[in-house]
Amino acid sequence: MVDAAPPVWLVLPFCFLLFLIAAAPLAMPHFWEKYYAHTAMALGLGVAVYYFAVLGDAAPLVHSVQEYVSFLALVGSLYVVSGGILIRVKGEAKPWVNSLYLLIGALLANVLGTTGASMLLIRPWIRMNKYRVTGFHIVFFIFIVSNVGGALTPIGDPPLFLGFLKGVPFWWMMRHCWQAWLLTTGLLLGVFYILDHRNFLRAPEKVREEETRHEEWQVDGLVNVPLVAGLLCAVLLPVGWRELVMVLFAVASWYVTPRRVHEANDFDFAPVKEVAWLFSGIFLTMVPALQVLSANTDSLGLSSDLQFFWATGALSGVLDNAPTYLAFLAAAFGVAGLNLDTDMTKFLEAKTSTLMAVSLGAVFFGALTYLGNGPNLMVKKIAEQQKVHTPSFMAYVLRYAFPVLLPIFGLVGLLFFSRWRVL
Numbered sequence: 001m002v003d004a005a006p007p008v009w010l011v012l013p014f015c016f017l018l019f020l021i022a023a024a025p026l027a028m029p030h031f032w033e034k035y036y037a038h039t040a041m042a043l044g045l046g047v048a049v050y051y052f053a054v055l056g057d058a059a060p061l062v063h064s065v066q067e068y069v070s071f072l073a074l075v076g077s078l079y080v081v082s083g084g085i086l087i088r089v090k091g092e093a094k095p096w097v098n099s100l101y102l103l104i105g106a107l108l109a110n111v112l113g114t115t116g117a118s119m120l121l122i123r124p125w126i127r128m129n130k131y132r133v134t135g136f137h138i139v140f141f142i143f144i145v146s147n148v149g150g151a152l153t154p155i156g157d158p159p160l161f162l163g164f165l166k167g168v169p170f171w172w173m174m175r176h177c178w179q180a181w182l183l184t185t186g187l188l189l190g191v192f193y194i195l196d197h198r199n200f201l202r203a204p205e206k207v208r209e210e211e212t213r214h215e216e217w218q219v220d221g222l223v224n225v226p227l228v229a230g231l232l233c234a235v236l237l238p239v240g241w242r243e244l245v246m247v248l249f250a251v252a253s254w255y256v257t258p259r260r261v262h263e264a265n266d267f268d269f270a271p272v273k274e275v276a277w278l279f280s281g282i283f284l285t286m287v288p289a290l291q292v293l294s295a296n297t298d299s300l301g302l303s304s305d306l307q308f309f310w311a312t313g314a315l316s317g318v319l320d321n322a323p324t325y326l327a328f329l330a331a332a333f334g335v336a337g338l339n340l341d342t343d344m345t346k347f348l349e350a351k352t353s354t355l356m357a358v359s360l361g362a363v364f365f366g367a368l369t370y371l372g373n374g375p376n377l378m379v380k381k382i383a384e385q386q387k388v389h390t391p392s393f394m395a396y397v398l399r400y401a402f403p404v405l406l407p408i409f410g411l412v413g414l415l416f417f418s419r420w421r422v423l
Contacts, residue, residue, distance in 0.1 A: 011289045013043040013046055014289045017039075017043050020032070021370075022393035023394070025392060025393070037277035039281070043285050060287045061287060067320070068279065068280060071279065072276055072279070073242070073247060074231075075378060077250035080253050083253075083262065084221045084254075084262065086265055087219055089124060089128045093128040095193050096193070098128075098129065102141065102145060102189060105117055105118075105144060105145035106150075109146075110150055111153075112228070113150060114145065114147060114373060115374055115375045118375035118378065125137070138379065139400045142367060142376050142379050146376055147363065148364055149185065151177060151359070151363040152181055153171075155232070156363070160173060183411075183412060224253050224257060227249045231246055231249055270385060271384075274381055286319055286320060293327050294327045297330065298334065305353045308328060309357035309360065309413050311361070312357070313360075313361035316372060318369060321372065324362060325362035329355070332347075356416065364405075365405075369396065
C-alpha cells in the first residue's frame with residue numbers, strides 16, 4: 001500500500017465501469033457486446049499507468065492482480081468441473097420442491113462455498129424449471145445460494161475465510177450468526193415461495209405433465225466429484241500452488257468428462273470469458289477505491305454495530321467484499337483501541353456483535369448487485385447461455401434487490417444490531 005491514498009478522482013474509472021456494466025447492455029447493446037473487453041481493459045490499464053508513472057508504486061496493483069488470478073482460477077476451475085456433472089430430476093418442480101432445493105443449496109454453500117454450490121446447482125435448477133423458468137428464479141438463486149447461504153463457515157464466502165486467517169475460530173460464525181442466517185434465509189424462501197406459487201399456477205396442467213412425463217433421476221459425470229473435493233482442499237494451499245492445482249484439476253476434468261455430458265449441459269467457455277474480461281477491469285479500477293476507503297474509515301464516524309452492518313454491506317454490494325470486510329474490520333478494531341493482527345481474542349470477547357455486523361454485512365449484501373460476489377455474474381451468464389431471460393443490471397437492483405433484500409436486511413439490522421435488538 002502507498003503511504004497516502006491516491007486522489008479521489010482516480011475512483012472515477014471504477015464508477016464509470018460500473019455505470020457501463022449497468023447501462024451499456026441496454027443503451028448500446030451491439031457496441032457493448034463487441035467492445036466490453038476492450039472497454040474494461042482500457043479503464044483498468046489507465047489506472048495502472050497512473051500508479052506506475054505518477055505514484056510510482058506498483059504494490060497495490062500487484063496485490064490486486066494476484067487476487068484476480070486467484071479469483072479467476074477458482075471460478076474458472078469450478079465452472080469447468082461442475083460443467084462435467086449432469087444432474088436431472090424427476091417430476092414437476094413444484095414450489096415446495098424449489099424452495100427445498102434452494103434451502104439445500106444454502107446449506108451446501110457452507111461446505112462447497114457459494115461459488116462451488118452455485119456452479120454445481122445452477123444448471124439442474126434451470127433444467128428442473130425448464131417449462132416455466134423466469135428471471136426471478138435466477139435472482140433468488142443468486143440471493144440464497146450464491147450469497148446469503150454461505151454465511152456460516154469460512155469456506156462459505158471469501159470474507160469469512162480472511163477472518164479465519166486473522167484468527168476468527170472456524171465455528172464462530174455458526175455459533176453466533178445462525179439465527180440471523182436462519183431468519184434471512186427463511187424470509188427469502190418465503191418470498192420466493194409466494195412468487196413461485198403464482199408462477200406455477202400460470203402453467204396449464206397439460207403443459208406441466210407433457211414437459212415432465214419422460215424425466216428420470218440421473219447423475220452423470222461422477223468422475224468429477226473427487227475433483228470438486230480436490231478444488232475445495234486446494235483453497236487451503238499457499239498462493240501459487242493453489243492456483244496451479246486448480247488449473248490442473250480443471251484440465252483433468254475437461255479430458256475425463258464424456259462429451260455427452262458437456263453437450264447435455266450446453267457447456268462452452270463464453271460465460272467464463274465474459275466474467276474474466278469484466279473482472280480484469282474491475283480488479284484494477286477498484287484499487288484506488290479501496291485505498292480511499294481504507295484511508296478514510298476513521299473519518300466515517302462509525303461507532304455502532306448497525307452503522308458497521310450497513311456501511312460494510314453498502315460497499316460490499318459494488319466492491320470486492322473480501323477487502324471491504326478487512327477495511328471495516330480494521331476500522332472496528334481501531335474504534336475498540338485494538339490491533340487487528342494481535343488482539344483478535346480480546347476483540348471477540350468485547351465486540352462479538354460488531355464482528356457479526358461486519359461479517360454479515362459483507363456476505364449478505366454481496367447479493368445486492370451482479371458484481372457483489374464472484375458467482376453472481378457467472379450464474380447470470382450461465383442462465384443466458386441456457387436461453388433464460390435474466391434481469392438487466394438495473395432491473396436486478398431496482399426490481400428485486402432493493403424491494404426484497406433491503407427490507408429484510410433492515411429487519412436483521414433492527415433485531416441484531418440496533419439499540420432495540422431483541423436477539
